[in-house]
Amino acid sequence: MNTLSVRSDLSELNKIRAYLKRNMQILRLSEEDYYIIELSLLEICINIIRYAYPDDENGEIFLKTWQDNDRVYLEIRDNGVPFDPRHTKKPDIDEIMKAGGKGGLGVFLTRKLMDGFKYKRIKKQNILTIYKILSP
């Protein structure tokens, strides 16, 4: 298993991308699978960066990735405010249009694009585990 800890800050997104690229290289993923995995990981991290640590500038994000047969797993942890992403409702595209393009699409997209999406809160940590079944 490979892990990474980063500050909960937009300036860390490139580190997260590099970490993913490093760990996925060996798997020779299809372009579409890689896109889905990268997009999902970044959307979840961006959500944490925006909302998990409203009063803490030193918040962190902890990442772990591993493979099991045809599945690639990503675990994303944070110590921020409790947030269960399974309960976010489907964004209404008409509402997003009215708001000029703003609205919570990221978590919704991740739920749709990944094949598995599990959340638990343990010892004041949000722990989200997502996986993608790789294309044959």
Add this chain to the structure above:
Amino acid sequence: MEITVREKDDVAILDLKGEIRLSEHPEPILRDHVKREMDKGKRKLLLNFADLEFIDSSGIGELVSSYVSVKNAGGKLRIARVPDKIMLILKYTSLGNIIEVFDDEASALEDFS
């Protein structure tokens, strides 16, 4: 992301290359280009996605915002040549049902006329 603009009759064609994603220093580049074309009086805009490699939810937001501003000005915005992986995002966000998407540039241009 790089955007180059071509013209075909009264249609402004924006060729998008690279990535539309959130970063530490977000640049609303698509929206700016669309606004610039509208300021020039263009009301028919075609976005060519053939070389678009990545779009995230922030990029989708830019796309929606661009579409709304063109529509509110009485214009039309269409998309052509969407790679399969990007099409997935348009499908799951239902945006593909709102903004008309064409397989190729010629069909999109024909639809404008």
